[in-house]
Amino acid sequence: MNDIILLPVLIPFIVGVILILFKKNIQLQRFVSGLTSLSLVFVSIYMVYLIYQDGIMTVELGNWQAPFGIILVGDLFASIMVTLASIVAVACLFFAFQTLHPDREKYYFYPFYFFLLTGVNGSFLTGDMFNLFVFFEVMLLSSFVLIVMGRTKYQLRESFKYVVISIFGSMFFVIAIALLYSVTGTLNFAHLAERIGEVEQTGVLTVIAILFLIVFGIKGALVPLHFWLPNSYFGPPTAVAALLGGLLTKVGVYSIMRTYTLIFTHNQDFTLNIILILAGLTMFIGVIGAVSKFDFKKILAIHIISQVGYMIMGLGIFTQMAIAGAIYIIAHNMIVKTALFLYCGATEKVTGTTDLKKMSGLLKTHPQLGWLFFIAAISLAGIPPLSGFFAKFALVLGGLDAGNYFIVFVSLVVGLLTLFSMVKIFMYVFWGSPSLTPEQAKERKVGKLLLPGIPLIIISFLMGILAEPLFILLFEAADQMLDPSIYINSVLKE
Template identity: 45%
Template sequence: MTNLAILPILIPLIAGLLLAFFHNRTRLTRSLALLFAVIHVGVMLLLLIHVLTSGSVVLEAGNFAAPFGIVLVLDPLSALLVLTTSIILIAVVWYAPASVSEEQESYYFYTFVFLLVTGVSGAFVTGDLFNLFVFFEVLLMASYALITHGGKKGQLRESIKYVLINLFSSMLFVIAVSYLYSVLGTVNMAQLAERAAAADEPGIITTVGILFFFVFATKGAAFPLYYWLPRSYIVPNSVVSALFGALLTKVGIYSLIRTFTLIFHQQPDIMDQLFIWIGNLTMLLGVIGALASRNIKLIVAYNIIPAIGFMFVGIGMFNESGLSGTTYYLLQDMIVKAALFLLAGSITALAGTSDIKSMGGMIRSHPILGWMFFLAGLVLAGVPPFSGFIGKLLLVRGAFEKGETVTVIIMLLTSLLILLSIVRAFIHIFWGEGETGTVQKTHTLRHLMPAGLLMLLTVFLGVGAEAVLPVVQQIAEYLLSPEDYIELVLKEGR
């Protein structure tokens, strides 16, 4: 069973390479892409069930025992995140023909999508810090191709900023790995955790940890390093925006969760407060950007940033409630952000503009689209009983347990402002006095089904929370016990 840990990487990699050979046969490529996406979901669902019932799976590549070889670790956290990624992949591939022209599809569009998912899945399952860097580069190379896919002037302009900031953060990543290797003599995460716990120099490890913090905070778009994100995420096609908004920053959050629960928690008074206050500032300043924008896609993009802040705060609480809230919020935010970008793409395509003040009355011609957007906004803001509320409730509980009353106030205020930004957009687009309410462009129910799939899932995460919460709480307990991860990975090499 240990060889199964390669499947989250192998399936999208094979799919991407195979689809490159058929890039000029659009119909065949679409069918194969959807087939591979469904296969990926099915395999990951079975693997998650196996991990939850029979235990985590560790693959030692080439039979080199950890920590000497490449290690892939499929534990409850990584399996759950890869499954969520594969569900988003289905929605993106399903929606793509309604958003991407056949000419653009023929330029290896699906190949780059699957290669991006390969990098994301690899980052989630790797047990090696250097290979985490490698998988980051795989997903970034695919994202460089996707952000320029279509060749519009705005895409090329924003891609320069996107590439430069990611090249800079990747350079810092390599430097940070080198420093950590020089101090602890390994890049295997389990052995790093073991040696960091036994080290006599917590100050040096914390200093290196702060460098990793800024690397992953840049990739996760936290304050003050989020300025590159909003416009970079709205210039490509809406289906690419959905993929970026759902996955890319979340790999940065996952990396912070994994490394700071395992390796960099020797001086919690420093690191926890760093997470909490960066999270507070990220929440407030991110939602201000959403309130100030008139562009529907930009409103959704800016709302990625306060979500990152919520997750930073949960990591900083470093208790079961905080980490449970971060994990739950991470799952639902991946899904709802993908849905919102798909819905925003449909709205823009129908209205012929992205300016919400130039829209109006669309509820008359497209009521299902309108109410789906409104529902997604309620989920995003954390209105009960939806999934956003469950995650935020756990985060608030964790903050009270930590004694962070100010953070609770900031979280509640940010949630209200998020709701205001979405309701304002909804009123302008669907109830306003503009002329887009009479639009007759073709947009059938079939085009809304991918976003509908995601919305059903996020509604389930809310009303069916009793089925999901035990898994999330199990993950939080696991994260708070790094010795369990160490034993899991290194037991074969002892």
């Protein structure tokens, strides 16, 4: 039954390859990709259930034993992330069906969509450092293709920068892996966690830990390394921007959390402090950027940065409550941010622009769009009983228990500013006198465009209502992360 953790990596890969063969037949591609991504959701939910029941699962590829061969490891955190990724992917896919230009569909959109999923799921499930690099590259290469698809002048210019920054980060990744290998002589996560305790020169390890933080920070858009994100996510169509915004940065965050809970636990006074400082900066600068912009899509893109800060903050506090809160906020953020992006795309379809100053009064002409956006927006800002509230509540509680008052203060201020920027969008876009004439409004219906986002809103609502049982699951996941010996024992089977 362990083979089930292979499926989230293998299914998208095989389907993506097969879809290359049918590049002319777009209807077939849509049908197959819709079916596959839905089935991925069910597979990953079943995987979470199995892992919750039986504990961590491992697969040793090629029958080579754990510290020597390539292994995939599914613990609770990883499987929850895989589930979230597949939910986000389904919503974006169904939105892409309706909005994507046929030319883009012909240029291998669906194959690369699945290769992206392969990379993302692989990065979540892999059990060694080098395959993390490989899956990162699979993910990045597909994201390069998706982000440049359509080849407008703006996209080409901004994605060149994105690609160069990403490759630069990847080369640092290789260098960091080289240093880690020379110090410990292994790259398997569990084996590393064991050997790190035996290394006497912890100074070198701290340098390596910070090097990894830089690498993952570039991927996850932590503040001094975030500059590539807003412009490169602004260029591609909304379905792609939502997909990348929902998945890519979270993989960076996941890797930081994985490595810092499992491997680099030797000098936590120093490393966690740095993470906390970065978290505060990321949150604050991200939200200030969002407050200053007057473009729907750009505000959402920059908000990704400030939300990454929250996730890292949970890691920096490093208690059971805070880690559970961090996982919860990753879940909440992936769901809600995707919903917001999709409604941004619907608005763009209606008004033909993303500039806030050029639209107004959509509440009169498209009330459903307005209210759905409103629910998602207040959920992001953290109003009960939606999911955003409990996410921040857990983080604040964890921070207060651990005595990190300053970061808690910053996070609350950032929450307020988030609310401000969401209300700003709502006021500009939906209030006021309608910018569309009644004929235009009648013509430009949103009807079906709203559908992909509705399940996400329902999930956000349910996550708020069912916060109690959900946190039981997350506490379990946090316990697995805080006690590396569980991971080590189940991988090395000692």
